[in-house]
Amino acid sequence: MINHHPDEALLLDYATGALSEAVALTIATHASMCIRCMRQINQLEAIGGSLLASETPAECDDGVLAQILMRLDDEGLEPAATVKTESSAILPPPLRPYVNEPLHQLPWKRVGGLYEEYRLPLADTKVRASLFRLAAGTHTPKHSHRGQELVLVLSGGYRDGDAQFARGDFSALDVADTHQPIVDDDGPCLCLGVQEAPMRLTEVLSLRLRRFLRI
Template identity: 40%
Template structure:
């Protein structure tokens, strides 16, 4: 199953530049583990960032169209491309034994791609799920200021309460699927919603829908590579 809903370019660029904060980086990395298209795009962007860093003159005039052409044409030449951060999906099966924390190889873990799996103390069932009306949630990364990172579990066939967001929300489907006013989302699909979006996700019948959801602060690119890539946001 190949995802059809992807992170916007801004997120991929910021990820390639290494300037995404941990919760956002986690959700993008987990999508990449399931999405060959975005892995390829991140490799391209990492190569572009590398070229820009090597050539400060090109970076200074990066908004100049000719400079942009020149940089892009150099990308066609064979260049060292940073290896993708994630092993090819759809399900990463890295050696669990070498992970920093001891954890059980519960069968349920295989539903969780490696980047996210490293953040779980055990399988999905072992998380500290809190029950709400229509869904359960388990908090992750509670020490990241300005972000809320959660796993959500919506019972199959159930509608979430209609809601809006204070900030942006990225929701990545891990199991099952859901539909809302903006489309149908299945494993690997990433839904983006901002404060203007009011929606009511409804989980598909047949399987509980488990999602990784990160509510973030406004996105901005920081750090040297992020600043260099800013002019390319609209490519």
């Protein structure tokens, strides 16, 4: 069961195409595992659509969402032929077009002796999204962030303070947040992460919707 979700403002920004590719991909991946957020996004898109239909359409940057949807169209919802069962069982459909090799064959980069990172080949390189792999029982040092950090658990789990995170759980940490995730002892943890992200790109429709919904 998923216990940690993106907040409504983030879902709204996703629904209106106001997020970078990296952040939009993270939300899309969470929503593909979370019926609750998927429903909320559908509702927000419907409200946004009717707002747009009732007014002169504003220029809004939907390029990022379009890119992801196009990739999904290209690939369909089936895993790419080159991805073996191991990856396709773990990676939700939105991620699969970005990972064309089995997970164990990806060129993982070891970072600081703590974790391994595979940077996803995004079209928009301004904000990076990566897969992170941490061994069972890893204690990360207590740390804060220079920017916002998003983490979505794909397999395994970790504990952060009193909160437990498992597959599908999402966390968004701010510059002010200090934390110390500890990977569960019973297996490695694979996450999708976006670090130091400027969260929002264009907010024209977003701001209008927020005012409308009082978010």
